Amino acid sequence: MNKPFVIGIAGGSGSGKTFFLNCFLHHFTDDQVSLISQDDYYRPIEDQPRDENGWVNFDLPECIEDEKLLNDLSILLRGQSVQKKEYTFNVDKEKAKMLTIKSAPIIIVEGLFVFHYAKLASLFDMKIFLDADEEITLNRRLKRDIRERGYDHDMIMYQWTNHVLPAYNSYLLPYKDSADKIIINNSHVADDIIEVTKELATELKDSVLIDY
Secondary structure (H helix, E strand, O other): OOOOEEEEEEEOOOOOHHHHHHHHHOOOOOOOEEEEEHHHHEOOHHHOOEOOOOOEOOOOHHHEOHHHHHHHHHHHHOOOOEEEEOOOOOOOHHHOOEEEEOOOOEEEEEOOOOOOOHHHHOOOOEEEEEEOOHHHHHHHHHHHHHHHOOOOHHHHHHHHHHHHHHHHHHHHHHHHHHOOEEEEOOOOOHHHHHHHHHHHHHHHHHHOHHHO
C-alpha cells in the first residue's frame, strides 16, 4: 500500500474549521479518509496550566499530549488503527466515547497547534490554514460559547483577550505563510466553503486516490 497522504489543517478559534471539515469529508467515503482531532488529546484538567488569575488556559501548546498525537499518526501511517477516547467539553472522561480511527489513503490532522509541533508538521504533505477577520471570529466564538458551553459574555471576553488572541499571535499566525493553501472564511454564505471543499476534494481524488 502507498503511504497515506497527510493533510494538516489549522486555524484560529472561530475560523470555521469544523464546518470546513464537515463539508470536506462529505465528498469522501469512510474508507478514503480518516480524521485525527487535536482536541481529543487534551491533558486532564488537573494538569492544565492556569493564568495569574487562576483561570485554566486551554489555548497553549502544552495543553495537548502532542507526543501521543504524533505516535497515533505514526501508527496510522503504518496502516494500523488506533483507539482513544473522544474529548467533549463538560463530559466526564469516564463517560467519553471510545473512538476507533482507521488508516486511510488520506489522513487529516486538525487543530490549533498542529503546525507548531515540528515533528508532527514534518509529516504533512499539505498544509491548509483557515483564516477570518478578528471581529468575525469573535462573534462566532461568542455565539458558540453562549449557546453550547453556557459561558457569559464577560467570561468569553476574558478568555478571548487573555488566552485566545495571544495564542493565535504566538502559535498560529507565524505558520500562516508556510501553508500550501490559505482559505479566508469571512463569508456567512455556506456555498462559498462548500465550493472550496468540492474543488479540493476533486484535486485529491485525481492526485491521491487514483493510485489506490
